[in-house]
Amino acid sequence: MRGIGKSFLGVRVLSGVDLAVTAGEVHAVVGENGAGKSTLMKIICGVHAPDEGTIELDGRPVSFGHPLEAQRVGIAIIHQEFNLLPERTVAQNVFLGREPVRRGLVDRAAMEEATARLLGELGEEPFGPRDAVRRLSVAQQQIVEIVKALSVDARLVVMDEPSAALAEHEVELLHRLIGRLRERGVAVVYISHRLREVFGLADRVTVLKDGARVTTRPIGEVTPDELIRLMVGRDLGACFPPRSAGAGEVRLSLRGAGNHKLRDIDLDLRAGEIVGIAGLQGSGRSALAKAIFGAEPFTTGEMVPARPRSVREGVRLGIGLVTEDRKAEGLALRQSVRDNALLVARAAGGRGRTRDGVRELLERVRLAPARQDQEVRYLSGGNQQKVVLVKWMAVAPRVLLFDEPTRGVDVGAKAAIHDLMRELADGGMAIMMISSELPELIGLSDRVVVLRDGRVAGTLPAEPSEEAIMRLAAGGVA
Known part of the structure; x- marks a missing residue:
């Protein structure tokens, strides 16, 4: 992405933003709420068209008028709030809107077989393709979202606060899954407010502030304190306020x-x-x-x-x-x-x-x-x-x-x-x-x-x- 600009109702949301992601890379995008992260991701995924700038995939210019167009070329997004139908099965959610058809009917067996194969590729099979999504934990629903991305042969997966609803031990599972995506050569754009995750996962980090790119750096060349200063424009000092002198009644x-x-x-x-x-x-x-x-x-x-x-x-x-x-x-x-x-x-x-x-x-x-x-x-x-x-x-x-x-x-x-x-x-x-x-x-x-x-x-x-x-x-x- 080069020189991406976007305005809504005359309000400038993005201004001249550059972002490059390579195969097998986890690229973190960080910034305060309102910095423009979500708008930039929606442009990547075809929800919005940029007012300015260009997007290239494998060196060729592309433009998307609809999220399905981005999906067809291998770009998928996993939202913070899952887009799953709780009463449907795992396989039905994975292939929603893209169901395989045989003799004019949905080929449920092919759908379930493909879902089972994708779950096996991730190395995590705590549930099966026939299980109802409503019976899954939040972490397991996250796996379903990742399997959905893989089912469209995604080469770029955008993850928007993927660990926000997960407990600590479930975050470890998510990180293992991201590691497997990286091994497959999938590029991952990872948005998170949790700096410990950013430093534990990312190869590079891009900081956005007020709709503009502040910097892009290898994660090993920036410290947590420096990253906070780049995001908020000031030093937050101590991370937590002083404790009280003592408890009362x-x-x-x-x-x-x-x-x-x-x-x-x-x-x-x-x-x-x-x-x-x-x-x-x-x-x-x-x-x-x-x-x-x-x-x-x-x-x-x-x-x-x-x-x-x-x-x-x-x-x-x-x-x-x-x-x-x-x-x-x-x-x-x-x-x-x-x-x-x-x-x-x-x-x-x-x-x-x-x-x-x-x-x-x-x-x-x-x-x-x-x-x-x-x-x-x-x-x-x-x-x-x-x-x-x-x-x-x-x-x-x-x-x-x-x-x-x-x-x-x-x-x-x-x-x-x-x-x-x-x-x-x-x-x-x-x-x-x-x-x-x-x-x-x-x-x-x-x-x-x-x-x-x-x-x-x-x-x-x-x-x-x-x-x-x-x-x-x-x-x-x-």
Whole structure:
């Protein structure tokens, strides 16, 4: 790609961007939300046509009027949010719209045979071509997306935040699959906010900022701190805010608490403290947050001040939950920023901040007044997450639960959210944070509670090692 430019409604989104990717290379593209990464990828894949610049494939000029045209020449994209039909089988999803036909009917046997062969080539066969996608884990659905790309004989695969929904052990599987793509000579463009993945996977990295290319370098010639400066245009200083001087009174206490997913949970959350919750996928992390909040109530044990039987009761007890999926569970995407920020206050019968008070909170998290009447769906992921935080800050809960608070958020917004969480804790709030990113857990938590199979496997003091966390999570001894 040479000199790529693109504008929407007179707003310049890309300006003179160059990008070159070679066979068998993993090329990372990084930048803050709004830097132009997604638009550039959509141009590669035929969703948008560039206003300026040229695209060459194998040295020959190409142009795409539709994603199918890009797909026909071997370009595939794996989106952060999967494009799968849950009620269909793996094979039906892989060949959707391209089903082999025999005697006028879909040749299901040929479709399933081809899918099985592709799964075998990846060296991963934890499920079969006849399995329904709805029964697969998130990591397994990721495999289906990769198999879809291989089924069209893709030579270039674009991966947009492919690990955002994966737990730590599932990320390792994704990395192995990418390694196999590289061995096959497939070029991979890898977009991620997780710098550890970028440095662990990429051969080269291109930095975008404000729609322009800042630099392209071999990954061995740049440091993480330097990459952050190139992305955000400033030095973020320490990665995490200082820890609190000490915890205060117990705000929430669990003794022997359980339900159909959890057993014998003992846990105290104190004012001024951030408690990290670690564990593998399926260990009960999100189930714990939902049980405390009242979405999937505890059925056994004790919870002080009370055991909520519904979300409404949880809110009334002063408990808030920043959900894992902000778009599906945390926001009304077609409503304004201001209306979203007032959602909980209105649901709680008007308790909490007024519209003027919410405006002050939005400005406190650096959302400009001009953006507060905008539909929230048009904000970047980081700004959407800030709106979710303001929604809860507006009712000042005593306990605030965070499930993957910085998933899909760029490094600048991530630092701002970390600072805000510490500020809330310093103000007397008790905070529980679930995260699949071990550096985030280690850097931000005052202590880390590790879950395994729905139970507490152990508690670690501030700044535990990654090895200690994973040993407890996997069934070893810390």
